[in-house]
Amino acid sequence: MNDLLIIKKYAKSVAEVMEHEEYQICLKDVETLKALFIEQPKLIEILKTRLVSKQQKTLLIREVVNTLHFSEMWEKLFFLLIHHTRFHQIVNILKELEREIYNKQNALVVRLKLAHKQDKSTTDKIITYLEGIYKKEVIADIEYDPELLGGFYAESDTMIVDGSLKNNLKIFVTKKQPKQV
């Protein structure tokens, strides 16, 4: 029920222990782990199952975190998640941690949908516009969705900015209809 809140709590706790100057290094660690767990979902399965012994899990975790900068912290986090049977949420926690760190740096990850591939100057223009609305540096996670017909659609945790042609046509049609109660 409250998975989202739990994920946020874990991410927030990890971000809290970081110093400001460590954010960039941590982000690199997060990116590495995220890529690993997305590419190797079996790894999550192994770490969350009770069929694998704690000793084997320890060895595996040490191997995973060995090359990371904050290896000790990651190891502790992973054991905590295993202990509380929440390891299946690791990717979401990492994503949330990424957002949390960006937030601390006054930046925001925004899912930006465009109808078609645009040149860099147009994309930059949209991002600058979004930065004006969000009042934060925008890190755009760009996707393409032809259903938008034109324009853009930006979505963050707290706000939706819909400048798509699809939505404008919807508004246009609604305005044409007689006033509804």
Next chain:
Amino acid sequence: MKIQPDEISSIIKEKISSFKFEIDIAETGIVIQVGDGIAQVHGLNNVMTSEMLEFPNGVMGMALNLEETNVGCILFGETSKVMQGDIVRRTGKILQIPVGEALLGRVVNALGEPLDGKGEIVSEISQPIERKALGVIQRQPVKEALQTGIKAIDSMIPIGRGQRELIIGDRQTGKTAIAIDTIINQRDSDVYCIYVAIGQKNSSVAKIVKKLQENNAMDYTIVVCTSASDPASMNYIAPYSGCTIGEYFRDKGKHALIIYDDLSKHAVAYREISLLLRRPPGREAYPGDVFYLHSRLLERASKLNDDLGGGSLTALPIIETQAEDISAYIPTNVISITDGQIYLSSKLFHSGQRPAINAGLSVSRVGGSAQIKAMRAVVQQLRLDLAQFSELQAFAKFGSDLDKATMAQLKRGERLQQILKQGQYQPISVAKQIFIIFMANQGYLDDIELGRIPQLEEDLFNILDLQHKDFLKKLLENEITDEITDEMKVICEKVIEKF
């Protein structure tokens, strides 16, 4: 009607030329829990309390609980259409409903959407359902009477325009009947009526609407209906919606009457919502603010001062008691908020006294000053005689020999009780009420058999309608002088001759 293609194309061209590209910005949150008509939403940091929220699939909601990490909302649509992880949009608007004359004669739900199949309601004006009650400066004391057409009420428990008079009693004692009679009696007055049915059976509401239609009362009436099958959220907002509709007429300088049928079910709906929102339960599991729930609603009934148009909103809330217990939590709360109560007794009802108004427990705290002078003059004697009768009745039960004076008092009391009986949907004008009470006070009925009094009453009203219409008008406008008394006596003697 012929459709002109040129016209259509010109409309489309005009629309296209005025089309502006818009960027829609909305603050959002994520549903983290949903069920039982309640949703917990994460995010929405700047949401206002009572703000409308847009859920996917056209479901609307209202923010009620603003907590540290999430917002508790009530849903007005199908809960099954909302899922965990859905995005919720802020609208920036407090819940509003359409108001105005367009709603007259219509049956609507708590959101102002039509339920009567008569097509859409085209109203330009919308107002928020939650509004702050007017202050002291904007008001003036109650000074005009609101006639219910019920003898027992208009005489002994008078209601003024802008007053809040509670109708309280057990189930099946005629509470709704009083409310409906009052609406029917406004046919020839300038009062608009709003009947709010909260958590009632659809069949009961249909019956009421039919009765109002039969009596041509729907022309000036709006029915706000939430049935027992509607979610608790709809039952919770229904009285506030009705009140907003009534306030529109009041603010226009007109007079409106609103009936909340009933606030016990409203309190139950609010308790359900509060418990689901995990608000701490108090007495009888009601939340701590259940008093405020009703006080803020009933405080909106008011009589505006003349600078604001002098409009009024009179409220007749209904409370259903269990086993005649008026000291229960919700009844005592509403009794203390209102300006009086009409107490209906099931014992009186079953003994054949209808309307079953218990005159001893009923009171109108402010209506007296709104009562017309002629009625005030005749009712003093009525009250006194009835009080003496009820006291003597207790003695008479012992069966001991009674003196002549006591017997006479008992006889008078029985006749007074008889004239206060009245059939359903038969409201009577005030002038006629004054006349029949005058007749009883003067002892004209003392020698008439109890069973013949209804016939006498009917004859009197017929004579008054046919021969003394001007006199009835005079009676309403003046005090009862010796001249008027003499004239009334002449008419009374004329009627009594036949009996």
